[in-house]
Amino acid sequence: MIKIAMIEDDLELAEVLCQYLKQFHIEVTNFEEPFLALCDLKIHKYDLIILDLTLPGMDGLDVCKKIVDDFDIPIIISSARSDITDKVTALKLGADDYLPKPYDPRELEVRIKTILRRFNHSKIEDEDKTSKNFLLDEEKREITKNKNYLKLTAAEYEILSLLIKRESFIVSREDIFENSDILNQDYENSGSLAVIINRIRNKIEDNPKEPKYLQTIRGMGYKFLQ
Known part of the structure; x- marks a missing residue:
């Protein structure tokens, strides 16, 4: 701390x-x-x-x-x-x-x-050298899982990096849009945020249907745990 x-x-x-x-x-x-x-x-x-x-x-x-x-x-x-x-x-x-x-x-x-x-x-x-599975390098705009680089789109990186930085805290949909330089109202209206979240889960979860790291908190938003 x-x-x-x-x-x-x-x-x-x-x-x-x-x-x-x-x-x-x-x-x-x-x-x-x-x-x-x-x-x-x-x-x-x-x-x-x-x-x-x-x-x-x-x-x-x-x-x-x-x-x-x-x-x-x-x-x-x-x-x-x-x-x-x-x-x-x-x-x-x-x-x-x-x-x-x-x-x-x-x-x-x-x-x-x-x-x-x-x-x-x-x-x-x-903090940077912990035994956590996921590490975020903001300068390089890279995220690793178990020291392996994740292949992420710009939108996927923005969302996952925000969730990692706020690990263990619930992040609302509104907060995600507010903190994003890429996502916009079109994403929100079309429901594409949920699509991006699912794509991220497919890249980071052992079983995307039973997410361990990126969890949905019904009615509130998303939480990242590791």
Whole structure:
């Protein structure tokens, strides 16, 4: 489990991000007050910091400098400040990335894992080298089963990669269409999603009629298990 400390005084946003990242095995502890976060960092170990710049009691840039000076931990700035000076200053202070609000939580998840891979983070390496049957390589847009590459169409890859990333969680039909660059309303109206799901099952299941990995949750969507 990846552990992240988030310093964010927008509690509604913090809750959304915490719940979203949880499905990717990322545990987030949010601190509304920067002083509380700095105290906690002396006690508990985190893999990464997500830091807002507009905070009560202490400016986010000062918090960034304090973290860089006192701790060896990567920092992603998450801020609504539009002044380029703030971005430049944060990066010069030692922040590893700057994500302007508003942003899609999917982008945050990707940036987190990209930064941790760059730091040769053991938890990311362990996650990528697990004994799971299926492994997803987003950079190469490839999926393997038992180290054998699956021959997938673009639509099949999009759907299966989404389900793998949200392993053990139910993914609705609407969510699949929303997260797809290929699928569109024509697919939805024609029922082709079910056809694509069946094609995927024929390629990954030992018995497609009794799916073990890609399960249909009636009335809710699909779930991927391994």
